[in-house]
Amino acid sequence: MNNQNTNSTVAIPEALNKPQKVNVWKEMKKNKISYAMVAPFMILFTIFTIVPVLASCILSFTYFNMLEWPEWRGWYNYQRLFLDDEIFLIAIRVTLKFAVITGPLSYLICFFFAWFINELPPKIRAFMTMVFYAPSLCGSVYTIWTFIFSGDSYGVLNSYLLQWGILDGPIQWLTDENYNVTIIIIIQLWLSLGTSFLAFIAGFQTQDRSLFEAGAIDGIRNRFQELFYITVPSMKPQLMFGAVIQIAGAFGVGAVPRALGGFPSTNYSLQTIETHIFDYGSVRYEMGYASAIAFLLAIVMILTRNLISKLLQEKD
Amino acid sequence: MAKDIYYNTDESIPEELRDKMPKKMKSRQKKVNRSGFGNFLIIFMLVLVGIFMALPLYYSVICAFKPLNELFIFPPRFYVVSPTLDNFRMMWTLTDNLWVPLSRYIFNSVFTAVSITFLHVVFASMAGFVMEKHRFPGRNGMFNLVQFALLFTGGTMAIPQYVVMALMGMINTYWAVILPAVASSLGLFLMKQFMVSSIPDSMLEAAKIDGANEFTVYWKIVMPNVKPAWLTIAIFAFQSSWNATGGNMIYSESMKLLPTALGQIFAADATGVGNIARTGVSMAVSLIMIIPPIVFFVISQSNIMETMSHSGMKD
Structure with missing residues (x-):
């Protein structure tokens, strides 16, 4: 740190x-x-x-059910996590699946779309930023995806695929284990242009223009060279900010799969660590156990953060 | 506005002359390092993805004007056959005659959102500036705590937070909504990161030589130079505080915030999900609820795009 x-x-x-x-x-x-x-x-x-x-x-380190005074348990909660809780092990796997795919991808999407918008004429930049930020601006509109991926034959996707003869029966997009993870990943990516995207937009705006003039004189020939030799090195602080936000987002996936794929999901196929915390904290009222999970999750995120901070510093 | 860099490409003019030519002659000038094909590709991609991204915004606007029978067509339609203002009219009737007048809820939300946004921007940028530019014992420790907090998942903190507030007697007051949001770690982190590259040390030294004290430096020199950054955290703060429900901190009716109150009135939350009979109204409500954040967003963003030209000084 x-x-x-x-x-x-x-x-x-x-x-x-x-x-x-x-x-x-x-x-x-x-x-x-x-x-x-x-x-x-x-x-x-x-x-x-x-x-x-x-x-x-x-x-x-306690047993706490929110009604009685917490009862000291020592390391019991942590032991239970790894030795007695099979679902937690599933949750680790599911969370990693989401984190490894949506984390880096959404980071790149944020950065490149911020850059694309920065290439536009200034007059329409603000408008385009709003268009891309819309999913984050409108709160929980992602629920409209349930219409599209609805499991019966009236769901938008199913009805078209049936009409074109690609399928001969409707697919349970959001509850079938073979599809739901992929679909939630797509929706997560669609939602990803949020905080770090706006931070990058602002980062591009505070860049020193004279660097680009100097770069042009020093022989930078196209916009990619400009991006990699001038923009990226001078935006490191913003890139680090974006990385931390994306880590928190990627490891903290939970609300979207719960809303779309149901809770609990089929065979726990969408049970992320965040959902596990929600399960114990807000459903079973085992606050002590939920806190232990939250703490472990935070530690994993901090380790990832440190790794990325090293990678960003080694670049120059 | 973004100052495009121009240089003369016309090879027929000798190089010495080209440099002396007035900047006005734009017909012979090109933006540095930009190809037409690249521009086309970028715009094409932005439009394509843009449509995909803007869909929910468009959809929530459309739904507010749908009559009840169209709202329940399945699969949902992305257009309205017979647009109507009934939803808005019904919203008017329903909020007309309340025990606590609607204006009180609006005041609660506007007051908390504006104070959170203002205080958050001032406190977070001041702390961010000092943590980045001043050397004092403990600054790294403080900053690490902020980052750690950012990565800690919120759910399990709710109870300790409630206990802290109860001990301070803040439950059921505006303070319970305002104070925790003012110290949100996101804003400080963003501001500190922006200070690294946007504020050259020489600029601060020059100001101090001219006799400015630390606070003047912060307010008059630092803030104008990181305007895109503080406008961005203002967007985040306003958006989240406008949508704040007051959760388990607010109990008396006259203190409730707009999203909670509207949720009660229309038996739905501000996102438009809830009671079937009033689906149309809640669509109208959710449209009206996203207008303030959108207006705030557009104003801030267009200001962000304008700040670039005066980039302070160059070392």
Whole structure:
């Protein structure tokens, strides 16, 4: 987690020569304006995010049914996850399937569509951005996909395929194990132009134009060279932001499969880790166990984040 | 606006002369490194995928104007045969005579959304700026905490969050909705990442030499230069706070937010799913509910596209 800054320097080198404690305190006093400026955000963040996350971490070592006082269980929840919970193992597999496919793909889609839009004349950029952001803007309109993939012969896809004679009976697109994962992946990709897409759009806008002039003089000949030699290196911070958001999205898949494929899904074929958390937290009221799963998921995401941060830094 | 880079391609003119030619002569100038075929390919692809992406937006507009009998045709149609305003009229009648007037719900939602957006943008960008550009003990630790929080799945935090708020006596107040959203980690992360490349250190030094204090530097120098970034987090903040339901933090009727209140009135949530008899009305409601975020989005996006020209200073 320490290597996210491409340009982070060690605080103050002289600090090493003197007794550490006194110096940190002095440093802190010297920077009191900085602390004052971080304070409004950090205080609220501590109260409403850090404390609940820590509490949830502690709860992961307990049995907590939301009615009685939590009962200490030690590592039991974690043991149970790997030794006694077969469905959790399925959930890992399903989540990885989603994460490995939708994560990188949706990241590339976000980046390239932001770039395409940036190539358009400025007047229509805002409009095109809205068109592409529409699925995220409209909240849960993804439910219209149920009409298209509906399992009876009146479903849009089924009715056309039957009419053209490709099928001789309707397919249960959303509940058949052979199809539902693929279909949810398509819908997830359709939904993927969200937060990181807008961040990339803004990233392209804050780029220093003089770099492109310089590039043209230095012999850059087409837009791909421009993209890889100028844009990508200068957009690294935004690319890192996008990566973290896509990791959270790809590993956190759950709401869409639940809404479209049903909960629980056929043979748990759509049971992701997030759904598993939902199952234990909001259905069975085993908050301690749900917290343990959430914690493991967060750790996996952090490891992935660190891996990607290394990859992005090695590029230059 | 994006300043296109032009250079003269006309080979018949000697090179020394070409450089001296006025910029106005655009007929002989081309955008650097752009081929016509590439432009065509990009536009073609954007239009094709764009249609696919815009479908839900179009569909929710269309549905609001469908009479009840058309709403239930299966498979659903992507056009209206006899458009009607009945849905909107019925919405008017239903909200006309409420125990708590509709304007109160609207005020609740507008007030919380506007305060969240404003405070979030100010606090997050201030903290992001300081974390990136100031060197002080603990800044990396703080930033790592923010990133970690971003990756922690929300569901299991609900109960601890409720307990914290209950202890602070904030349940059933605007604070319960506003304060947690103000400190959303997404905004800080985005702002910090934008500070890396958009704000050269020399710019900050120059401002300090001119006698500006840290806060003036932040407000007068940093903010205008990262305008695309803070407009983007403003979009996120407004969109999510406008759709906020107040969840388990708001209980008294007059404090409820618009999505919750409308959900009760029309026996459906703002997404248009719910009670069958009032499907048409809830379609109309969901259309009206997405208008403010869309307006906000369009205004911010067109501002984002305009900020580029004054890119501060060059080192």
